[in-house]
Every structure is written in C-alpha cells, then in structure tokens.
Amino acid sequence: MFHWFEQRxxxxxxxxxxxxxxxxIIEVIPDFAKxxxxxxxxxxxxxxxxxxxxxxxxxxxxxxxxxxxxxFKSETDRYGMYSLSGEYAYDRPFLWGSxxxxxxxxxxxxxxxxxxxxxxxxxxxxxxxxxxxPAYPHQFExxxxxxxxxxxxxxxxxxxxxxxxQDLNGDGKVDVELGEYNSAIANAKADAAAIAADMKNQAxxxxxxxxxxxxxxxxxxxxxxxx
Amino acid sequence: MQKSVHVEYDYSVAxxxxxxxxxxxxxxxxxxxxxxxxxxxxxxSNLAGEYGTFGRLRPIHTNGVTFGFTLSGVFAGxxxxxxxxLKVSLKESPFLMAIAKLxxxxxxxxIILAVVTxxxxxxxxxxxxxLEWPLDVLVVVWWVxxxxxxxxLIGIRRERTLYISLWYFIATFLAIAMxxxxxxxxxxxxxxxxxxxxxxxxxxxxxxxxAIVQWWYGHNAVAFVFTVPIIALNYYxxxxxxxxxxxxxxxxxxxxxxxxxxxxxxxxxxxxxxxVPDWMQTMGSVMSVVLILPSWGSAINMLLTMxxxxxxxxxxxxxxxMVLASTFYMLSTIEGPIQxxxxxxxxxxxxxxxxxxxxxxxxxxxxxxxxxxxFHMVPRMYKREIYSKSLMDTQFWLQTTGIVLYxxxxxxxxxxxxxxxxxxxxxxxxxYSFIDTVIVLKPYYTIRAVGGLLYLVGFFMFAYNIYKTIKxxxxxxxEPVNATPVAA
Numbered sequence: 001m002f003h004w005f006e007q008r009x010x011x012x013x014x015x016x017x018x019x020x021x022x023x024x025i026i027e028v029i030p031d032f033a034k035x036x037x038x039x040x041x042x043x044x045x046x047x048x049x050x051x052x053x054x055x056x057x058x059x060x061x062x063x064x065x066x067x068x069x070x071x072f073k074s075e076t077d078r079y080g081m082y083s084l085s086g087e088y089a090y091d092r093p094f095l096w097g098s099x100x101x102x103x104x105x106x107x108x109x110x111x112x113x114x115x116x117x118x119x120x121x122x123x124x125x126x127x128x129x130x131x132x133x134p135a136y137p138h139q140f141e142x143x144x145x146x147x148x149x150x151x152x153x154x155x156x157x158x159x160x161x162x163x164x165x166q167d168l169n170g171d172g173k174v175d176v177e178l179g180e181y182n183s184a185i186a187n188a189k190a191d192a193a194a195i196a197a198d199m200k201n202q203a204x205x206x207x208x209x210x211x212x213x214x215x216x217x218x219x220x221x222x223x224x225x226x227x
Numbered sequence: 228m229q230k231s232v233h234v235e236y237d238y239s240v241a242x243x244x245x246x247x248x249x250x251x252x253x254x255x256x257x258x259x260x261x262x263x264x265x266x267x268x269x270x271x272s273n274l275a276g277e278y279g280t281f282g283r284l285r286p287i288h289t290n291g292v293t294f295g296f297t298l299s300g301v302f303a304g305x306x307x308x309x310x311x312x313l314k315v316s317l318k319e320s321p322f323l324m325a326i327a328k329l330x331x332x333x334x335x336x337x338i339i340l341a342v343v344t345x346x347x348x349x350x351x352x353x354x355x356x357x358l359e360w361p362l363d364v365l366v367v368v369w370w371v372x373x374x375x376x377x378x379x380l381i382g383i384r385r386e387r388t389l390y391i392s393l394w395y396f397i398a399t400f401l402a403i404a405m406x407x408x409x410x411x412x413x414x415x416x417x418x419x420x421x422x423x424x425x426x427x428x429x430x431x432x433x434x435x436x437x438a439i440v441q442w443w444y445g446h447n448a449v450a451f452v453f454t455v456p457i458i459a460l461n462y463y464x465x466x467x468x469x470x471x472x473x474x475x476x477x478x479x480x481x482x483x484x485x486x487x488x489x490x491x492x493x494x495x496x497x498x499x500x501x502x503v504p505d506w507m508q509t510m511g512s513v514m515s516v517v518l519i520l521p522s523w524g525s526a527i528n529m530l531l532t533m534x535x536x537x538x539x540x541x542x543x544x545x546x547x548x549m550v551l552a553s554t555f556y557m558l559s560t561i562e563g564p565i566q567x568x569x570x571x572x573x574x575x576x577x578x579x580x581x582x583x584x585x586x587x588x589x590x591x592x593x594x595x596x597x598x599x600x601x602f603h604m605v606p607r608m609y610k611r612e613i614y615s616k617s618l619m620d621t622q623f624w625l626q627t628t629g630i631v632l633y634x635x636x637x638x639x640x641x642x643x644x645x646x647x648x649x650x651x652x653x654x655x656x657x658x659y660s661f662i663d664t665v666i667v668l669k670p671y672y673t674i675r676a677v678g679g680l681l682y683l684v685g686f687f688m689f690a691y692n693i694y695k696t697i698k699x700x701x702x703x704x705x706e707p708v709n710a711t712p713v714a715a
Binding site: 128131 | 269409414434507573
C-alpha cells in the first residue's frame, strides 16, 4: 500500500501529517481542556517581580537553575515541598529548566535573603566557595525595564484574565494591585525602595531614591517571591 | 516521466548553504568549547562583561549548532539531493530558483539576527525556541518558502516514485511547521498594552501546559532537525558513496512510518516527576522505549547497506564518517530510552548525563553525517578533488577521540551528581550540600572541555580542507563515480 503513496506526493504528505498529529491530539490537547487551576495562595507576580523575572530570563538563569522540586525525599529535604501544577498557573513562560548546574530555586524565597542575593550576584564565591557561577556586577548598573513589565502584567490581565486587582481570598482586600500605568509604576518603585532598604550597595540605593530601579533590585524582588 | 534526459543541475543555492553551514558550525562549536571551559574555569565567564556569561552564550551555542549549522547542512543536502533524485534542475524553473534564493537570504538574515538578539539577552527562554516573535515570523516565512521549494520541485519531477530521502525531507518540513507554530504562540505585549518594548511577548500557555507544549516541541525539534533529515542525508549519500543499494526497502518503510508515529509521543520523558499528569509521564516513558525499534530499524538498514563491502572502511574515509555516524545514532537512540525509564530518569534528569546524551547524538551522528555529506557534495559541485585525504583521516580520529572524551566524562559526571544529590547518611540527613556536588565535577568538566576542543580543532581541519578543495583542489573533468554506481 505504501508504494501507492510514494508515487503521490500530496497523499503522501497527508499521511505523514496524520501520523505526526496523532500524539499531539491525544497527549497535548487534553490538559488544555481542563485548565490548570491555581492552588490556594498562588498570586500573580507584581510589576517589580515581573521586571525581575524578565531579568532572570534575559540572563538565561534557567540554563543552570531549575524551578521544579521533584517528589523525592532528597529534594523536599533540600528545597522544600514538591511542586504542584497549580502553583505555576501564572508562569508565562514556565521556567522549570532542564539542567541543574546550580540548585533548584522554586522555593528560594524561603531560605535566602535580600542580603544573600546581593552578595551572590556581586561575587558568587563570597557566599558559595567553589561555585562555577559568573558574577553579575552589571545588574547593579543596568536599569530594569518597568514599562515592559507593566506591559506584560497588563497583557496577561486583559488577554488571559490573570486576576490582578481582585480579592482572591475573600478578606476584602485586593491581593495584587496593578491599576493604571502611573499608579502601577509608582507601586513598583515603592516596592523597590523597600528592597533597597535591605541592601548595602550605596549606588543602588541612590538610584532607587531617584526613581531608577537597577536590575538587581527587581531580580531580588522576584527571587524573594519564590516560596 | 522519461528517465534518459540529460539534466544540468544547478548547485548555486546548495553551495551557499554549504558555506554558511561551515561558518555557523565554527561559531556554534567554538562557543560550545568556550562554555565547556567556563564550567571548568568559572573566571572565564566574566571576561566580556554581561555579554560573555554562560547564560548569554548558551542559547547562541545551541541555536548556532541546531539552526545555524545543522539546518544549513540539511538545506544544502536538500538542494543537492532533490534535483538528482527527482531528475530535474532548479534552472528549469526560474520561479523555484527565485524561491530557493530568497529562502537562503531570509534564512541567513534570521540566523544573524538571532545571534545579535540572543547576545543582547532578548529571549523567550524556551529551549530551542528562544527567538522572540518578530524572528519567529521570519522563520515561518522562509520555512514556507522551503515548503514551496520541496513541493514545487516534486511537482515538476521526471522520476515517478519519491526516493526514501524525500520522504524524510517532507516529514521534516511538515512536522517542524506544526511544532514550531504551536510552541511559539505568543502575544506581543506592546501591541496589547501600548507600553514597553515592542519585541517582548508573553507565552499563550502557562505553567504546566506551557511545559507540555514546549517539550512536545523541544524533543521533536531533536526528532525533526537532528534525526529525520539526517537520515535523509544518510539514505542518499551512503549508497552513493559506497556503490551499494539500501539494504532493505521493507525495513525502510517500517522504520520511517514507525518513527513518525512514535517519536511525537516521546517529548513527555522530559517531564517525568514533574507536575504533568502521571499518564502523560508514563506514556512519554513507554513510547521512548518503543522508539528503539524504528530508530534501530533505520540504523541497521544503514549499516547493512555496507554488507559485503566492509573493506571500504579501509579505503574510503568518507565511508568511515558515515558508518561511525550510523553507529552513534544507534548508541544515542539506546541511551535516550534508558534515560527515559522512570527509575533511571530519577537519577539522570537535571544532571550532566543529559548534555552528554545530546552531544554524542549531535557530535557523533549529526555533525559527522553533515560533514560526510559536504565532503561528498563539494567535489561534485565544484568539480574539484578533495584537497587532502590524509587531513580527512586525521580529522576523523581527532574528532572521534573528542567525542569519546566528551560522553564518557559526562556519563560519569551525571551519574555521580545524581547519586550524590540523593545520598543519605545513617541518621537520615543529606550527606552532601549542593556545592559539594558541583566541586566534585570540575575534573570531568575539564575532560569534557578538552574533548570539545579536540572536536573543534577537527572541525577547523574540515573547514580548511573544504576551503582548499574549492580554491586549489585538482580539477575534475567530470564528477567522480564509484565502481558500481547506484541509480538516482
């Protein structure tokens, strides 16, 4: 029967397409039918955290660090509770990674502090002797792009109904505020000031006072949010 | 459908792709060596400020080798093979000639832009799909152009039946089109909000769904860039070079359709012990093991093509390249399924065994096969004899040594790391902190870097040999033909 197809390119291509579509239809589509629901307590990222997440992506931190705790005792002992599907409901894109040259970071906010991250990015070997991680001093100078972070939050809110400006747990308060552009940027700067207060780098503090948010501040906000 | 016409083939586009294959090969593999040394000697990571860190260079390395080198090699192979097995020349159709040239130009521009944007840190972070949406659009455009070229040439063919290699090219075209489109669905944020960078986008899928789509794509980018079109090259060049017919038609049918059906399921093995539904993980695991059958089917078919002619290994270096490539294909396609078994995956996942696996496949199978294809094509396209056969032989042994150093060190490193992560002492506490498991790997990283360096030196010898062949190789009046030429 295959001889017939080999002389008719059109039907050959159709048959190829049927063969390759099979797995996708059965394996990929079902999970979209039942949308991945957020677990209780999972919140969308704030604008500053999103700006930090964009820095994390820009530097391809996910090339060396995973964000997925597997359900093994050795992993839960080391990193904390194993990952649940709903915890990733607002992760666009997902950042599970495929290789651990460094440790997992999905719950790094539970056991590392702003101060630790600051030292780590400036000189990784100062807190982890023997590390193979490069230093990221330029993150103390480069300015984070709050506009693009706002654009992303606005987009996921309008296109994917990510619950910004909503009361998620019923306590009468808005959980994650986005609001209009001006108030969103002002809130992000206020968040940044709170982070910078825990840092020791004077240039960073000065920049934040002037309303310029260095990448390191946003990145730390993001890392602290991973819990 | 006459068979005895004399066709004057036009190799201009094939030549262009051959040259950029070597160019991007040098870029991609050199960066690979830099990355390998950075892991062994981390101080090398900060030599070029933010533009030289591991995280920035790594996507350029993977994209450079996958979409720069490999795809160029595949396209060069396509524009060479297709005319010959279809018995038509690109010259006969000014339209298809224009499409082919535009395909090359847009492709080249895209890869250059990819290098620039990735250096700047513009990435979607999805592995092997890092390019942001404007570049994705460009990719789709030249992929469609390639499709027009494929079906256009097939449409004006003089040979009724499609040769095996063409099956594989058609499958490459269709599968990558489907996978690339679905995985790269993203929403440009500036378009929606009116704020921020115009080049930034956000994925259409979130969390676990994003992971499912990504690895359905990611693993099958391996399938349909690193496997299927390379088999196409092997099925054409090995019979041509050895003068032997493909061993079994039935086996090639079984292997082809089996591969297409099974491969697409295997992406799930990247997500074992993740948060995707359990049945999907099991399916990915089982189908990965089943995949041994069609993979070894084609590999055995390739190797048995040499049946009764094994002495050619001593007389023809090109045959050595192709036989070693087929052997590494077998090695890699038994290693992958082993890693996809759940209990093995628990140790292997996230460790250096994974890059080890990728590299014995890419260095041993993909790059060897493409180099062999170019070694076969260049004398025929430029009517020049290969400049130095002894250089070819030295390159072969140097690179083979490099690969062996690479995968053995990564096997040991990966399993060591996996076992250390899960080691408990008699009081039920973890024995090693994470950094202990990093420090212990440094010697293996050094061995890997040396292996990679040997391979890279071999690649430079290859580039030099090809350059000298084109520039000052002995002129051939007509293209070399083997003692017992096969049809097509």
